[in-house]
Amino acid sequence: MPFESDKIMFEVYKEATYSGKYRVVYFTELQDHNKQAEISRAMAGEHFFDGFIRAYRKGQAKDAIEKLLSRLNDGELVSQADFERELKPFVPS
Numbered sequence: 196m197p198f199e200s201d202k203i204m205f206e207v208y209k210e211a212t213y214s215g216k217y218r219v220v221y222f223t224e225l226q227d228h229n230k231q232a233e234i235s236r237a238m239a240g241e242h243f244f245d246g247f248i249r250a251y252r253k254g255q256a257k258d259a260i261e262k263l264l265s266r267l268n269d270g271e272l273v274s275q276a277d278f279e280r281e282l283k284p285f286v287p288s
């Protein structure tokens with residue numbers, strides 16, 4: 196049975212600044228020195244998608260998220276269903 200610490204909570208959001216870039220924040224990996232700033236930046240943005248990925252194979256999951264973000268930032272229409280489908284292998288059960 197997986198432990199709570201075996202998963203990483205994240206959120207994808209669109210920046211509220213003029214750039215309007217999509218970004219991701221991995222909440223459970225934040226350190227004290229950057230926690231407040233990262234959370235504030237995410238809260239100021241427009242929520243797009245959130246969830247959990249398993250700590251096991253997190254590198255592959257983060258690569259998948261980065262590819263999806265690149266597609267969004269390049270102007271491609273990527274839906275929440277696309278995120279769910281691409282991340283399904285990395286989501287804790």
